[in-house]
Amino acid sequence: MSNHEVFEPAFEVIQKIEEAGGEAYIVGGAVRDYLSGIPVNDIDIATSETPERIQEIFEKAIPVGIEHGTVIVRHRSVSYEVTTYRVEEGYEDYRHPDEVTFVRDITLDLARRDFTINAIAMSRNGNLIDPYHGHDAIRKERIEAVGQPAERFQEDPLRMMRAVRFASQLSFHIEKKTEEALNRLSHLLQYISIERIAVETEKIFRGSDYALGLHLLHTTGLKNHLPILKDLDIHRNVPNSPLVGWHEIIAFYVLQFPQLSAENFMKSWKLSKDTKKKTIQLLYAYKQYEIEKNVTAWLVYQLDEELFPSFSRLFSALHQEDVNLDKALMEMKERLPILDKRELTFQAKDLLQLFSDLPKGSWISEWMDTIEHHVVTGEMENDYEKIKEWVREWNPPARN
Structure with a gap:
């Protein structure tokens, strides 16, 4: 499906x-990615209409951030965030505007955005509204703030991490x-929650030009506010x-x-239990590899299939190849005799039957x-009789 077809719904x-008397445009990342020639993901829409009016126009409309003017509209099985044009004032907490005012002019809405590449609107005819020359910045492969960079970064210092993330991705x-401005204000990152910083950091590492991203984290001083990574030469x-x-x-570090x-x-970055589980598995698998100097059946058996690509990337990253x-x-997984211990023909109950005179204990x-x-x-x-015979020969220790 071409990018333009993605826009049709x-x-x-x-x-x-x-048709209901309002105006609306596609805005933000979808326009940026379309103009950059990369696949478009989420499509956001900005409109002159209030959230209440959008809920009247569409049957399937869910008010998710109505105080910020956002309603989710479901159309052709796709969700679209439809947000009323707005201007914002005051950022006491370095994140949320103290005051949001709905307006009816798209150019006022574009003025509050972070970078010129994200401040372009596209009509349903494909015409661009581009007051900050974002399309030109895309052609010149340039990330620049809308208006005064210091103002944009003081409103929300996470935008500094976003600048590096876009450099890494694009x-x-x-x-x-x-x-x-980024170099001068990087210290403001200390006011941002680690959870928000973690999202952007992870995106920098997965960007196609991640080496540039890591270099920028170092040269701008942003790295000094990243737990643990600040002490490493990540560049x-x-x-x-x-x-x-x-x-x-x-696992890499x-x-x-x-x-x-x-x-x-995990603790410093406040990461999830799921991340912890995956990290432990990856580390165990790689340490197995280091012991055996090979990818073994036991390594593959212990590693969740969903982590195979992770193990492969980690191996590449560490071996520099x-x-x-x-x-x-x-x-190797397809050749494994079992995929789970429940598939063993000989189970704990069989062991207990064989040594019924022994008290239960950790030996089982x-x-x-x-x-x-x-x-x-x-x-x-994996044959019941063969395992039974082997177990008989190797009598379990009675001391446990």
């Missing part, structure tokens, strides 16, 4: 607003005045491929710097782990 939403350079110690997700980022702990990373292990990992799980390992690695067949 959104154009229908705009047409409906126009391989654009940051315009001189914007970069100067010199650059992975060989993008790292997708915090579990990959943490922890494996190179023994003084770092994954636990510390471009390798794709996904296929090899999948093929220890033995079941040994059986599981032997079957997975091919040292023993």
Whole structure:
């Protein structure tokens, strides 16, 4: 599907607003990506109409941020954020405007946006409203603030991380005045919650020009406000491929710097339990690889299939070579005799039956782990009688 086709249902939403007497445009990232020639994802719409009016025009309209003028409109199974043109004033908390005023002029709405590449509106006929020459900035591969850079960054200092993130994703350079303000005001990042910073940092690492992103974090001084990363030479110690997700980022650094702990990373960045689980799995898998100097059946058995691409990227990043292990990992998984310990033909109840005179204890799980390992690695067949015979020979210790 071409980018222009992606816009068709959104154009229908705009047409409906126009037929009801209002005006509306596609704005923000979707226009930027379309003009940059990269795939368009979420499409946002700005309108002259109030949230209440949008709810009257559309049957499927969910007020999600009505105080900021945002309503989600469902059309052709796609959700569109439709937001009323607004101007904002005062940012006491360095994030939320103290006052939001709805207006009826798209150019006033574009004036409050962060960078010129994000301050372009597109009509349903494909015409651009571009008061800050964002299209020209895209052609020149330039990131520049709308209006005064210092003002934009003081409104929300996270915009400084966003500048670096766009440089990383689009391989654009940051315009001189914007970069100067960024260098001067990087200390304001201390007022931003670590959760918001974590989202942008993760996007910098996964950008196609992540090396540029890491370099900019260092030169601008933003790195000094990033927990743990501030003490590392991230601009010199650059992975060989993008790292997708915090579990990959943490594993990459922890494996190179023994003084770092994954636990510390998790706490400092306030990361989720899911990230923790994935990180522990990745680290275990890679340490297995280091012991065996090979990708083994046991490594593949222990690693969730969804982490195969992560393991492959981590391997590339650490070895400074471009390798794709996904296929090899999948093929090895397909050859595994079991995929789960529940598939063993010999279970704990069989062990207890065999040694009914022994009191229950940790020997049961220890033995079941040994059986599981032997079957997975091919040292023993997953055959009830054969396992039973082997267990009889190797009598479990009675002392537990």
